[in-house]
Amino acid sequence: MSSLELIRLFLAVAEQRSFTLAARRLNVSPTAVSKGVRALEGRHGVPLFVRNTRSVALTDAGAALLEVLKPAVDQIDGAFAELGRFQHRPSGHLRVTAPRAFGFLLARHLVPRMREKYPDITFDLSLDDGLVDLVAAGFDAGVRLGQSIAQDMVAIALSRPLAWSLVASPGYFARHGQPETPRDLLRRATIRYRFPTSGVLPPWRFTAGRDGEAAIQLDTNAALCANDTGMIAELARKGLGIAYLPDIEIEDDLASGRLVRTLSPHVPRTSGLYLYFPMRSQHQSKIRALIEQASLLAGEGVLDAMPP
Template sequence: MKPVTLESIRIFLAVAEARSFTAAAIRLGVTPAAASKAVKLLEAQHGVIVFVRNTRRVALTEAGSVLYASLLAASSQIDDAFAALTRFRDRPAGTLRLTVPRALGALVLRELAPRFQRAYPDVSLDMSLDDGEVDLLEQGFDAGIRLGQSVAQGMVAVRLTGDLAWSVVASPAYFARAGRPRVPEDLVRHETVRYRFHRSKALAPWAFLRDGERFQVETGHKLVVNDTGLIADFSRSGLGLAYLPDIEIAHDLADGRLERVLDAFIPKTSGLFLYFAARTQSQPKLRAFIDMATADGLLSRSLAGSIGA
Protein backbone atom coordinates (compact mmCIF):
# COMPACT_ATOMS: atom_id res chain seq x y z
CA MET A 1 0.00 0.00 0.00
CA LYS A 2 1.33 3.41 -0.97
CA PRO A 3 1.74 5.82 1.94
CA VAL A 4 -0.73 8.67 2.23
CA THR A 5 0.84 11.96 1.20
CA LEU A 6 0.59 15.23 3.11
CA GLU A 7 -1.03 16.72 0.00
CA SER A 8 -3.87 14.18 0.04
CA ILE A 9 -4.40 14.79 3.76
CA ARG A 10 -4.53 18.52 3.10
CA ILE A 11 -7.16 18.02 0.40
CA PHE A 12 -9.23 15.68 2.57
CA LEU A 13 -9.29 18.19 5.43
CA ALA A 14 -10.17 21.08 3.12
CA VAL A 15 -13.08 19.17 1.54
CA ALA A 16 -14.33 18.09 4.98
CA GLU A 17 -14.28 21.68 6.24
CA ALA A 18 -15.81 23.25 3.11
CA ARG A 19 -18.23 20.37 2.41
CA SER A 20 -17.42 21.03 -1.22
CA PHE A 21 -14.79 19.80 -3.65
CA THR A 22 -15.01 23.01 -5.64
CA ALA A 23 -14.59 25.32 -2.64
CA ALA A 24 -11.74 23.22 -1.27
CA ALA A 25 -10.00 23.23 -4.66
CA ILE A 26 -10.24 27.02 -4.92
CA ARG A 27 -8.79 27.39 -1.41
CA LEU A 28 -5.87 25.09 -2.16
CA GLY A 29 -5.21 26.34 -5.68
CA VAL A 30 -5.91 23.01 -7.42
CA THR A 31 -8.64 21.90 -9.80
CA PRO A 32 -11.84 20.26 -8.48
CA ALA A 33 -10.93 17.20 -10.55
CA ALA A 34 -7.54 16.95 -8.80
CA ALA A 35 -9.19 17.27 -5.40
CA SER A 36 -11.75 14.57 -6.25
CA LYS A 37 -9.05 12.27 -7.59
CA ALA A 38 -6.93 12.65 -4.42
CA VAL A 39 -9.88 11.72 -2.18
CA LYS A 40 -10.87 8.76 -4.36
CA LEU A 41 -7.28 7.50 -4.21
CA LEU A 42 -7.27 7.81 -0.43
CA GLU A 43 -10.53 5.85 -0.23
CA ALA A 44 -9.23 3.19 -2.61
CA GLN A 45 -5.97 2.79 -0.71
CA HIS A 46 -7.78 2.12 2.58
CA GLY A 47 -10.98 0.49 1.35
CA VAL A 48 -13.19 2.95 3.22
CA ILE A 49 -15.61 5.60 1.92
CA VAL A 50 -15.01 8.90 3.68
CA PHE A 51 -17.45 11.16 1.80
CA VAL A 52 -21.01 10.78 0.59
CA ARG A 53 -21.44 12.83 -2.59
CA ASN A 54 -24.47 13.94 -4.54
CA THR A 55 -25.17 16.79 -6.92
CA ARG A 56 -25.98 19.23 -4.13
CA ARG A 57 -23.67 18.46 -1.26
CA VAL A 58 -20.75 16.53 0.18
CA ALA A 59 -20.98 14.96 3.63
CA LEU A 60 -18.62 12.94 5.80
CA THR A 61 -19.43 9.32 6.47
CA GLU A 62 -19.01 7.97 10.00
CA ALA A 63 -15.57 6.69 9.05
CA GLY A 64 -14.78 10.05 7.46
CA SER A 65 -15.82 11.90 10.63
CA VAL A 66 -13.51 9.74 12.77
CA LEU A 67 -10.64 10.29 10.32
CA TYR A 68 -11.31 14.02 10.21
CA ALA A 69 -11.21 14.36 14.01
CA SER A 70 -7.92 12.46 14.20
CA LEU A 71 -6.23 14.24 11.31
CA LEU A 72 -7.34 17.68 12.44
CA ALA A 73 -5.29 17.39 15.64
CA ALA A 74 -2.33 15.96 13.75
CA SER A 75 -2.61 18.67 11.11
CA SER A 76 -2.49 21.33 13.78
CA GLN A 77 0.75 19.84 15.12
CA ILE A 78 2.22 19.70 11.61
CA ASP A 79 1.29 23.34 11.00
CA ASP A 80 2.90 24.32 14.32
CA ALA A 81 6.04 22.38 13.41
CA PHE A 82 6.43 24.17 10.08
CA ALA A 83 5.58 27.50 11.67
CA ALA A 84 8.41 26.90 14.13
CA LEU A 85 10.82 26.73 11.20
CA THR A 86 10.35 30.44 10.63
CA ARG A 87 12.32 31.19 13.77
CA PHE A 88 15.36 29.63 12.10
CA ARG A 89 14.71 31.67 8.94
CA ASP A 90 13.96 35.03 10.46
CA ARG A 91 16.36 35.28 13.43
CA PRO A 92 19.42 33.51 14.83
CA ALA A 93 18.26 30.45 16.76
CA GLY A 94 19.12 26.82 17.32
CA THR A 95 22.51 25.20 17.95
CA LEU A 96 25.70 26.40 16.24
CA ARG A 97 28.32 23.63 16.19
CA LEU A 98 31.93 24.76 15.82
CA THR A 99 35.27 22.96 15.61
CA VAL A 100 38.26 25.00 16.75
CA PRO A 101 41.93 24.26 17.52
CA ARG A 102 42.57 23.57 21.18
CA ALA A 103 44.83 26.41 22.30
CA LEU A 104 44.26 28.99 19.57
CA GLY A 105 40.54 28.24 19.55
CA ALA A 106 40.31 28.76 23.29
CA LEU A 107 41.93 32.18 22.89
CA VAL A 108 39.42 33.12 20.19
CA LEU A 109 36.33 31.81 21.95
CA ARG A 110 37.25 33.24 25.34
CA GLU A 111 36.51 36.67 23.88
CA LEU A 112 33.93 35.83 21.25
CA ALA A 113 31.64 33.22 22.85
CA PRO A 114 30.41 35.29 25.84
CA ARG A 115 29.78 38.29 23.61
CA PHE A 116 27.87 36.16 21.09
CA GLN A 117 25.75 34.53 23.81
CA ARG A 118 24.74 37.90 25.21
CA ALA A 119 23.78 39.18 21.76
CA TYR A 120 21.97 36.01 20.60
CA PRO A 121 20.46 34.18 23.59
CA ASP A 122 18.41 31.88 21.33
CA VAL A 123 21.57 30.31 19.88
CA SER A 124 23.36 27.54 21.76
CA LEU A 125 27.09 27.19 21.04
CA ASP A 126 28.40 23.62 20.84
CA MET A 127 32.20 23.89 20.57
CA SER A 128 34.62 21.02 19.93
CA LEU A 129 38.35 21.57 20.53
CA ASP A 130 40.38 19.60 17.98
CA ASP A 131 43.71 20.42 16.34
CA GLY A 132 43.25 17.89 13.53
CA GLU A 133 41.53 18.19 10.19
CA VAL A 134 37.74 17.92 10.44
CA ASP A 135 35.19 17.27 7.70
CA LEU A 136 32.47 19.74 8.65
CA LEU A 137 29.64 18.11 6.74
CA GLU A 138 30.54 14.54 7.67
CA GLN A 139 30.80 15.34 11.37
CA GLY A 140 27.87 17.72 11.56
CA PHE A 141 29.63 21.04 12.21
CA ASP A 142 28.29 24.37 10.95
CA ALA A 143 31.73 25.99 10.78
CA GLY A 144 35.32 25.68 11.91
CA ILE A 145 38.27 27.88 12.84
CA ARG A 146 41.74 26.92 11.58
CA LEU A 147 45.00 28.40 10.37
CA GLY A 148 44.67 29.38 6.72
CA GLN A 149 46.84 26.57 5.38
CA SER A 150 44.66 24.02 7.18
CA VAL A 151 41.33 25.05 5.65
CA ALA A 152 39.95 22.34 3.37
CA GLN A 153 39.56 23.09 -0.32
CA GLY A 154 36.06 23.99 -1.46
CA MET A 155 35.19 25.79 1.76
CA VAL A 156 34.38 29.47 2.11
CA ALA A 157 37.10 31.00 4.31
CA VAL A 158 36.76 34.34 6.13
CA ARG A 159 39.89 35.86 7.67
CA LEU A 160 39.64 36.47 11.42
CA THR A 161 43.18 37.65 12.24
CA GLY A 162 46.31 38.91 10.58
CA ASP A 163 49.33 36.69 10.02
CA LEU A 164 50.67 34.98 13.15
CA ALA A 165 54.20 35.15 14.55
CA TRP A 166 55.84 31.94 15.77
CA SER A 167 58.87 31.21 17.94
CA VAL A 168 61.26 28.40 18.75
CA VAL A 169 61.36 28.35 22.53
CA ALA A 170 62.65 26.40 25.51
CA SER A 171 62.98 26.91 29.25
CA PRO A 172 66.02 28.62 30.82
CA ALA A 173 66.87 25.28 32.45
CA TYR A 174 67.04 23.57 29.06
CA PHE A 175 69.29 26.25 27.60
CA ALA A 176 71.57 26.09 30.65
CA ARG A 177 71.93 22.34 30.10
CA ALA A 178 72.03 22.04 26.30
CA GLY A 179 73.08 25.48 25.05
CA ARG A 180 71.34 27.65 22.46
CA PRO A 181 71.09 26.87 18.74
CA ARG A 182 72.52 29.73 16.66
CA VAL A 183 71.25 28.63 13.25
CA PRO A 184 68.36 26.28 12.37
CA GLU A 185 70.77 23.50 11.38
CA ASP A 186 71.94 23.32 15.01
CA LEU A 187 68.55 21.83 15.93
CA VAL A 188 69.65 18.35 14.86
CA ARG A 189 71.76 18.26 18.05
CA HIS A 190 68.89 19.33 20.32
CA GLU A 191 65.89 17.65 21.88
CA THR A 192 62.58 18.97 20.57
CA VAL A 193 58.91 18.41 21.33
CA ARG A 194 57.08 17.85 18.06
CA TYR A 195 53.45 18.04 16.98
CA ARG A 196 51.90 15.18 14.98
CA PHE A 197 48.80 15.76 12.84
CA HIS A 198 45.92 13.58 13.97
CA ARG A 199 44.73 12.35 10.58
CA SER A 200 47.81 12.35 8.35
CA LYS A 201 50.10 11.19 11.19
CA ALA A 202 52.81 13.46 9.75
CA LEU A 203 54.98 15.64 11.98
CA ALA A 204 54.28 19.35 11.68
CA PRO A 205 57.27 20.87 9.85
CA TRP A 206 59.60 23.38 11.46
CA ALA A 207 59.82 26.06 8.78
CA PHE A 208 62.56 28.68 8.53
CA LEU A 209 63.51 31.55 6.23
CA ARG A 210 66.99 32.57 5.03
CA ASP A 211 67.72 35.10 2.28
CA GLY A 212 64.09 34.95 1.16
CA GLU A 213 64.13 31.15 0.79
CA ARG A 214 62.02 28.88 2.97
CA PHE A 215 63.43 25.60 4.23
CA GLN A 216 62.72 22.98 6.86
CA VAL A 217 64.89 21.26 9.43
CA GLU A 218 64.29 17.80 10.80
CA THR A 219 65.03 17.71 14.50
CA GLY A 220 65.91 15.11 17.06
CA HIS A 221 62.92 14.33 19.27
CA LYS A 222 61.81 11.98 22.00
CA LEU A 223 58.42 13.58 22.62
CA VAL A 224 55.65 13.76 20.00
CA VAL A 225 52.07 14.79 20.84
CA ASN A 226 49.03 16.13 19.01
CA ASP A 227 48.20 18.89 21.47
CA THR A 228 50.01 22.23 21.38
CA GLY A 229 49.10 23.02 24.98
CA LEU A 230 50.92 19.89 26.14
CA ILE A 231 53.89 20.77 23.94
CA ALA A 232 54.14 24.10 25.76
CA ASP A 233 53.91 22.29 29.12
CA PHE A 234 56.74 19.91 28.18
CA SER A 235 58.91 22.77 26.98
CA ARG A 236 58.32 24.75 30.18
CA SER A 237 59.41 21.65 32.08
CA GLY A 238 62.79 21.70 30.33
CA LEU A 239 62.20 18.67 28.11
CA GLY A 240 63.14 20.34 24.84
CA LEU A 241 62.62 23.07 22.27
CA ALA A 242 59.15 23.77 20.89
CA TYR A 243 57.87 25.62 17.81
CA LEU A 244 54.71 27.49 18.84
CA PRO A 245 52.62 30.57 17.94
CA ASP A 246 53.44 33.60 20.08
CA ILE A 247 49.81 34.18 21.04
CA GLU A 248 49.75 30.77 22.71
CA ILE A 249 52.84 31.32 24.86
CA ALA A 250 52.64 35.09 25.39
CA HIS A 251 52.50 34.85 29.19
CA ASP A 252 55.39 32.36 29.29
CA LEU A 253 57.54 34.68 27.19
CA ALA A 254 56.62 37.71 29.31
CA ASP A 255 57.36 35.87 32.59
CA GLY A 256 60.59 34.29 31.37
CA ARG A 257 59.38 30.69 31.68
CA LEU A 258 60.17 30.28 27.98
CA GLU A 259 62.83 32.07 25.95
CA ARG A 260 63.13 32.53 22.17
CA VAL A 261 65.94 31.50 19.86
CA LEU A 262 66.45 31.72 16.09
CA ASP A 263 64.10 34.73 15.79
CA ALA A 264 65.76 35.97 12.61
CA PHE A 265 64.95 32.75 10.77
CA ILE A 266 61.27 32.24 11.57
CA PRO A 267 58.60 33.33 9.05
CA LYS A 268 55.08 34.33 9.94
CA THR A 269 52.20 32.07 8.93
CA SER A 270 48.69 32.73 7.72
CA GLY A 271 46.31 33.81 10.45
CA LEU A 272 43.12 32.24 11.69
CA PHE A 273 40.15 31.78 9.36
CA LEU A 274 36.51 30.91 9.94
CA TYR A 275 35.47 28.39 7.29
CA PHE A 276 32.19 26.76 6.27
CA ALA A 277 30.37 25.22 3.33
CA ALA A 278 28.90 27.80 0.95
CA ARG A 279 25.37 26.44 1.25
CA THR A 280 25.31 26.86 5.05
CA GLN A 281 26.23 30.53 5.28
CA SER A 282 22.63 31.71 4.79
CA GLN A 283 21.63 30.29 8.18
CA PRO A 284 20.91 33.28 10.46
CA LYS A 285 22.82 31.70 13.38
CA LEU A 286 25.97 31.29 11.28
CA ARG A 287 25.56 34.63 9.56
CA ALA A 288 25.36 36.32 12.96
CA PHE A 289 28.51 34.53 14.13
CA ILE A 290 30.39 35.49 10.96
CA ASP A 291 29.38 39.13 11.33
CA MET A 292 30.43 39.30 14.98
CA ALA A 293 33.70 37.43 14.46
CA THR A 294 34.75 39.78 11.66
CA ALA A 295 33.38 43.03 13.13
CA ASP A 296 35.80 45.85 13.76
CA GLY A 297 38.89 43.66 14.13
CA LEU A 298 37.54 42.28 17.42
CA LEU A 299 39.63 39.11 17.40
CA SER A 300 42.82 40.74 16.17
CA ARG A 301 42.62 43.23 19.04
CA SER A 302 41.87 40.47 21.51
CA LEU A 303 44.79 38.32 20.38
CA ALA A 304 47.09 41.32 20.29
CA GLY A 305 46.10 41.91 23.90
CA SER A 306 47.05 38.34 24.72
CA ILE A 307 50.49 38.83 23.25
CA GLY A 308 51.02 42.06 25.10
CA ALA A 309 49.71 40.75 28.42
Protein backbone atom coordinates in the same frame (compact mmCIF):
# COMPACT_ATOMS: atom_id res chain seq x y z
CA MET B 1 -1.89 15.16 -6.85
CA SER B 2 0.37 14.11 -4.00
CA SER B 3 -1.03 12.32 -0.97
CA LEU B 4 -0.61 15.44 1.17
CA GLU B 5 -2.50 17.57 -1.37
CA LEU B 6 -5.36 15.07 -1.41
CA ILE B 7 -5.41 15.05 2.37
CA ARG B 8 -5.68 18.83 2.44
CA LEU B 9 -8.62 18.67 0.00
CA PHE B 10 -10.32 16.10 2.20
CA LEU B 11 -9.80 18.20 5.33
CA ALA B 12 -11.10 21.37 3.68
CA VAL B 13 -14.31 19.64 2.53
CA ALA B 14 -14.76 17.92 5.91
CA GLU B 15 -14.40 21.20 7.80
CA GLN B 16 -16.44 23.35 5.39
CA ARG B 17 -19.05 20.68 4.64
CA SER B 18 -19.07 22.11 1.13
CA PHE B 19 -17.07 21.46 -2.03
CA THR B 20 -17.60 25.06 -3.11
CA LEU B 21 -16.42 26.58 0.18
CA ALA B 22 -13.48 24.17 0.30
CA ALA B 23 -12.49 25.21 -3.23
CA ARG B 24 -12.67 28.88 -2.23
CA ARG B 25 -10.52 28.26 0.84
CA LEU B 26 -7.89 26.40 -1.17
CA ASN B 27 -8.10 28.80 -4.13
CA VAL B 28 -8.86 26.00 -6.60
CA SER B 29 -11.95 25.12 -8.66
CA PRO B 30 -14.83 23.06 -7.18
CA THR B 31 -14.20 20.55 -9.97
CA ALA B 32 -10.63 20.07 -8.79
CA VAL B 33 -11.85 19.48 -5.25
CA SER B 34 -14.45 16.96 -6.41
CA LYS B 35 -11.92 15.08 -8.55
CA GLY B 36 -9.42 15.05 -5.70
CA VAL B 37 -11.88 13.59 -3.22
CA ARG B 38 -12.99 10.94 -5.73
CA ALA B 39 -9.34 10.07 -6.33
CA LEU B 40 -8.75 9.67 -2.60
CA GLU B 41 -11.84 7.52 -2.21
CA GLY B 42 -10.91 5.45 -5.25
CA ARG B 43 -7.33 4.95 -4.06
CA HIS B 44 -8.53 3.48 -0.75
CA GLY B 45 -11.84 1.96 -1.87
CA VAL B 46 -13.90 3.67 0.85
CA PRO B 47 -16.51 6.46 0.48
CA LEU B 48 -15.63 9.41 2.68
CA PHE B 49 -18.60 11.73 2.04
CA VAL B 50 -22.33 11.45 1.49
CA ARG B 51 -23.32 14.07 -1.07
CA ASN B 52 -26.62 15.49 -2.18
CA THR B 53 -27.65 18.69 -3.88
CA ARG B 54 -27.89 20.61 -0.61
CA SER B 55 -25.18 19.30 1.70
CA VAL B 56 -22.08 17.21 2.20
CA ALA B 57 -21.71 14.88 5.21
CA LEU B 58 -18.96 12.59 6.39
CA THR B 59 -19.41 8.84 6.33
CA ASP B 60 -18.29 6.88 9.38
CA ALA B 61 -15.02 6.12 7.59
CA GLY B 62 -14.62 9.80 6.72
CA ALA B 63 -15.26 10.87 10.32
CA ALA B 64 -12.70 8.35 11.60
CA LEU B 65 -10.16 9.56 9.05
CA LEU B 66 -10.78 13.20 9.97
CA GLU B 67 -10.17 12.44 13.65
CA VAL B 68 -6.72 11.06 12.84
CA LEU B 69 -5.64 13.35 10.03
CA LYS B 70 -6.65 16.73 11.47
CA PRO B 71 -4.18 16.74 14.41
CA ALA B 72 -1.48 15.15 12.22
CA VAL B 73 -1.74 17.86 9.55
CA ASP B 74 -1.92 20.56 12.23
CA GLN B 75 1.34 19.20 13.59
CA ILE B 76 2.91 19.24 10.12
CA ASP B 77 1.76 22.83 9.55
CA GLY B 78 3.14 23.80 12.95
CA ALA B 79 6.49 22.22 12.10
CA PHE B 80 6.73 24.23 8.88
CA ALA B 81 5.66 27.39 10.69
CA GLU B 82 8.42 26.73 13.20
CA LEU B 83 10.93 26.94 10.35
CA GLY B 84 10.22 30.66 10.27
CA ARG B 85 11.79 30.88 13.71
CA PHE B 86 15.07 29.60 12.26
CA GLN B 87 14.79 32.02 9.35
CA HIS B 88 14.06 35.19 11.31
CA ARG B 89 15.55 34.57 14.77
CA PRO B 90 18.87 32.72 14.74
CA SER B 91 18.60 29.54 16.76
CA GLY B 92 19.73 25.96 16.71
CA HIS B 93 22.79 23.94 17.73
CA LEU B 94 26.28 24.76 16.45
CA ARG B 95 29.04 22.15 16.46
CA VAL B 96 32.41 23.86 16.04
CA THR B 97 35.92 22.37 15.90
CA ALA B 98 39.18 24.20 16.59
CA PRO B 99 42.82 23.30 17.35
CA ARG B 100 43.66 23.06 21.04
CA ALA B 101 46.06 25.99 20.86
CA PHE B 102 43.31 28.26 19.56
CA GLY B 103 40.43 27.03 21.70
CA PHE B 104 40.71 30.24 23.72
CA LEU B 105 39.45 32.08 20.63
CA LEU B 106 36.12 30.31 21.01
CA ALA B 107 35.95 30.36 24.81
CA ARG B 108 37.23 33.90 25.37
CA HIS B 109 35.87 35.78 22.39
CA LEU B 110 33.49 34.18 19.91
CA VAL B 111 31.13 32.04 22.01
CA PRO B 112 30.44 34.69 24.70
CA ARG B 113 29.51 37.18 21.97
CA MET B 114 27.22 34.66 20.32
CA ARG B 115 25.52 33.62 23.56
CA GLU B 116 24.89 37.25 24.54
CA LYS B 117 23.34 38.25 21.24
CA TYR B 118 21.76 34.92 20.21
CA PRO B 119 20.76 33.01 23.35
CA ASP B 120 18.73 30.53 21.27
CA ILE B 121 21.94 29.21 19.69
CA THR B 122 23.64 26.45 21.69
CA PHE B 123 27.18 25.14 21.20
CA ASP B 124 29.10 21.89 21.11
CA LEU B 125 32.83 22.72 21.01
CA SER B 126 35.51 20.21 20.07
CA LEU B 127 39.27 20.82 20.31
CA ASP B 128 41.15 18.68 17.82
CA ASP B 129 44.52 19.40 16.24
CA GLY B 130 43.97 16.98 13.36
CA LEU B 131 42.45 17.83 9.99
CA VAL B 132 38.67 17.52 10.26
CA ASP B 133 36.18 16.82 7.46
CA LEU B 134 33.32 19.00 8.69
CA VAL B 135 30.59 17.23 6.75
CA ALA B 136 31.72 13.69 7.54
CA ALA B 137 32.26 14.50 11.22
CA GLY B 138 28.97 16.39 11.59
CA PHE B 139 30.43 19.82 12.39
CA ASP B 140 28.80 23.07 11.28
CA ALA B 141 32.02 25.10 11.23
CA GLY B 142 35.65 25.07 12.23
CA VAL B 143 38.64 27.28 13.01
CA ARG B 144 41.97 26.40 11.42
CA LEU B 145 45.11 27.94 9.92
CA GLY B 146 44.42 28.99 6.35
CA GLN B 147 46.70 26.44 4.71
CA SER B 148 44.82 23.60 6.42
CA ILE B 149 41.40 24.40 4.96
CA ALA B 150 39.98 22.46 2.01
CA GLN B 151 39.41 24.53 -1.12
CA ASP B 152 35.68 23.74 -1.28
CA MET B 153 35.05 25.49 2.05
CA VAL B 154 34.03 29.11 2.60
CA ALA B 155 36.70 30.75 4.78
CA ILE B 156 36.59 34.04 6.70
CA ALA B 157 39.86 35.50 8.01
CA LEU B 158 39.98 36.00 11.77
CA SER B 159 43.55 37.28 12.02
CA ARG B 160 46.57 38.41 10.06
CA PRO B 161 49.35 35.83 9.53
CA LEU B 162 50.35 34.36 12.88
CA ALA B 163 53.71 34.83 14.58
CA TRP B 164 55.53 31.75 15.86
CA SER B 165 58.58 31.48 18.08
CA LEU B 166 61.33 29.02 18.84
CA VAL B 167 61.51 29.08 22.64
CA ALA B 168 63.02 27.49 25.69
CA SER B 169 63.35 28.37 29.36
CA PRO B 170 66.15 30.72 30.48
CA GLY B 171 67.58 27.80 32.43
CA TYR B 172 67.83 25.62 29.35
CA PHE B 173 69.73 28.29 27.42
CA ALA B 174 71.97 28.92 30.43
CA ARG B 175 72.95 25.24 30.45
CA HIS B 176 73.20 24.59 26.70
CA GLY B 177 73.70 27.98 25.09
CA GLN B 178 71.76 29.74 22.35
CA PRO B 179 71.81 28.12 18.88
CA GLU B 180 73.42 30.37 16.28
CA THR B 181 71.78 28.83 13.18
CA PRO B 182 68.78 26.55 12.66
CA ARG B 183 71.11 23.60 12.01
CA ASP B 184 72.46 23.96 15.54
CA LEU B 185 69.08 22.60 16.65
CA LEU B 186 70.20 19.17 15.46
CA ARG B 187 72.51 19.17 18.49
CA ARG B 188 69.88 20.36 20.98
CA ALA B 189 67.00 18.70 22.81
CA THR B 190 63.79 19.63 21.01
CA ILE B 191 60.14 19.13 21.92
CA ARG B 192 58.15 18.20 18.83
CA TYR B 193 54.46 18.21 18.01
CA ARG B 194 52.88 14.96 16.78
CA PHE B 195 49.63 14.98 14.76
CA PRO B 196 47.11 12.93 16.77
CA THR B 197 45.54 11.14 13.78
CA SER B 198 48.46 10.43 11.46
CA GLY B 199 51.20 10.35 14.10
CA VAL B 200 53.40 12.50 11.84
CA LEU B 201 55.93 14.91 13.35
CA PRO B 202 55.73 18.01 11.10
CA PRO B 203 59.19 19.41 10.26
CA TRP B 204 60.30 22.77 11.57
CA ARG B 205 60.53 25.38 8.82
CA PHE B 206 62.98 28.26 8.78
CA THR B 207 63.54 31.24 6.51
CA ALA B 208 66.89 32.46 5.24
CA GLY B 209 67.19 35.07 7.98
CA ARG B 210 69.63 37.94 7.89
CA ASP B 211 72.72 35.83 7.23
CA GLY B 212 71.59 34.78 3.75
CA GLU B 213 71.37 31.07 4.58
CA ALA B 214 68.86 29.26 2.34
CA ALA B 215 65.40 28.47 3.71
CA ILE B 216 65.30 24.97 5.17
CA GLN B 217 63.11 22.56 7.06
CA LEU B 218 64.51 20.29 9.74
CA ASP B 219 63.53 17.04 11.38
CA THR B 220 65.24 17.59 14.71
CA ASN B 221 65.93 14.86 17.20
CA ALA B 222 62.82 14.81 19.37
CA ALA B 223 63.82 14.43 22.99
CA LEU B 224 60.12 14.71 23.73
CA CYS B 225 56.98 14.87 21.64
CA ALA B 226 53.29 15.44 22.40
CA ASN B 227 50.05 15.94 20.51
CA ASP B 228 49.06 19.02 22.52
CA THR B 229 50.71 22.43 22.24
CA GLY B 230 49.77 23.32 25.80
CA MET B 231 51.71 20.31 27.04
CA ILE B 232 54.65 21.18 24.80
CA ALA B 233 54.71 24.69 26.27
CA GLU B 234 54.71 23.26 29.80
CA LEU B 235 57.60 20.91 28.98
CA ALA B 236 59.54 23.89 27.61
CA ARG B 237 58.83 25.88 30.79
CA LYS B 238 60.35 23.00 32.76
CA GLY B 239 63.62 23.44 30.87
CA LEU B 240 63.38 20.14 28.96
CA GLY B 241 64.14 21.47 25.50
CA ILE B 242 63.39 23.92 22.69
CA ALA B 243 59.84 24.17 21.32
CA TYR B 244 58.29 25.71 18.18
CA LEU B 245 55.00 27.34 19.23
CA PRO B 246 52.50 30.03 18.13
CA ASP B 247 52.91 33.26 20.08
CA ILE B 248 49.24 33.31 21.05
CA GLU B 249 49.86 30.08 22.95
CA ILE B 250 52.78 31.48 24.97
CA GLU B 251 52.20 35.25 25.10
CA ASP B 252 52.16 35.32 28.92
CA ASP B 253 55.33 33.22 29.09
CA LEU B 254 57.15 35.55 26.69
CA ALA B 255 56.00 38.63 28.59
CA SER B 256 57.05 37.21 31.98
CA GLY B 257 60.34 35.73 30.75
CA ARG B 258 59.41 32.14 31.60
CA LEU B 259 60.18 31.37 27.95
CA VAL B 260 62.78 33.12 25.78
CA ARG B 261 62.90 33.34 21.98
CA THR B 262 65.81 32.19 19.89
CA LEU B 263 66.62 32.38 16.15
CA SER B 264 63.74 34.85 15.68
CA PRO B 265 64.96 36.11 12.25
CA HIS B 266 64.67 32.56 10.92
CA VAL B 267 61.14 31.75 12.17
CA PRO B 268 58.45 32.46 9.54
CA ARG B 269 54.88 33.49 10.11
CA THR B 270 52.07 31.20 8.97
CA SER B 271 48.72 32.01 7.42
CA GLY B 272 46.26 33.43 9.89
CA LEU B 273 43.28 31.81 11.57
CA TYR B 274 40.08 31.34 9.57
CA LEU B 275 36.51 30.41 10.34
CA TYR B 276 35.38 27.93 7.68
CA PHE B 277 32.19 26.09 6.78
CA PRO B 278 30.53 24.37 3.79
CA MET B 279 29.14 26.76 1.20
CA ARG B 280 25.61 25.39 1.41
CA SER B 281 25.51 26.08 5.17
CA GLN B 282 25.75 29.85 4.90
CA HIS B 283 22.00 30.14 4.27
CA GLN B 284 21.22 28.86 7.78
CA SER B 285 20.44 31.63 10.26
CA LYS B 286 22.78 30.16 12.90
CA ILE B 287 25.68 30.18 10.41
CA ARG B 288 24.89 33.74 9.31
CA ALA B 289 24.95 34.79 12.97
CA LEU B 290 28.32 33.06 13.42
CA ILE B 291 29.68 34.79 10.31
CA GLU B 292 28.50 38.15 11.62
CA GLN B 293 30.18 37.81 15.00
CA ALA B 294 33.36 36.29 13.57
CA SER B 295 33.62 39.18 11.09
CA LEU B 296 33.21 41.71 13.91
CA LEU B 297 35.91 39.92 15.89
CA ALA B 298 38.24 40.03 12.89
CA GLY B 299 37.46 43.71 12.30
CA GLU B 300 38.44 44.56 15.86
CA GLY B 301 41.83 42.89 15.33
CA VAL B 302 41.66 41.00 18.64
CA LEU B 303 44.21 38.41 17.51
CA ASP B 304 46.26 40.91 15.54
CA ALA B 305 47.04 42.65 18.83
CA MET B 306 49.08 39.66 20.01
CA PRO B 307 52.81 40.38 20.39
CA PRO B 308 54.95 39.78 17.28
